[in-house]
Amino acid sequence: MEIESTVRALIAKTCLALDGNDYAGYLNLCHENFNYRITAYSPEIRKDMLWLEKNKRDLKDLFNLLPKQNMDRTPLTRHFSIFTVEPAGQEGHVKVMSALQVFRTEHQGGTTSLVAVGKYLDEIQVSSDGAVLVDREVRLDTRMLGKGYHVPF
Structure with missing residues (x-):
């Protein structure tokens, strides 16, 4: 149960950081x-679509560009609910x-x-x-x- 509460706290912090436009805080929560x-399945083409893929450095660059973007600045609020927490392949890692x-x-x-519905598929490293x-x-x-939305979900 301790791992689940640790994982829940981490995911909540990632949502709160993005909700508050605290991108440095978000990146500090990342390995x-x-x-x-960001992915989605298209039934029309019967394939998965990859909409965005970034490593930590590239995500930081994206965040640094956000103030220069012509985008919708209406606040977003993320809500999550954990379904599963399972051991991952590596020691100390879980899939959530x-x-x-x-x-x-509106301002x-x-x-x-409602803007979007989906799932977070996370791998989290838990240590002391x-x-x-x-x-x-x-x-x-x-x-x-x-x-108008350029902010990762």
Whole structure:
């Protein structure tokens, strides 16, 4: 049960960091060999699609470019719920599957709408020092995201 609470705390911190546009804080929660992907399945072409793939350094570069992007700056809120926590191949690593919902609330606190639904497929290294994110695949069910979002989910 201790591993599950450690894992839950790490995933919550990643969501809170992204919700708060704290990209340096997000990267601090990631292993030096961290890999990030956004994928979706297309029934039309009957294939998986890879929408974004970055390592930690490339993700940092992407985050550094965000202030220069012409993008929708409406705040996003991520909500997750852990489904499974299983041992991974390496000692001290676990694979975690979580449900993910991303909401958008207008600046004045008006309408809140659902932006995306999917799953986090994470590999997390757990040690006595805590936990770090080694690999994250954001597997989206939503494929029509509209325009203006450049921030990873």
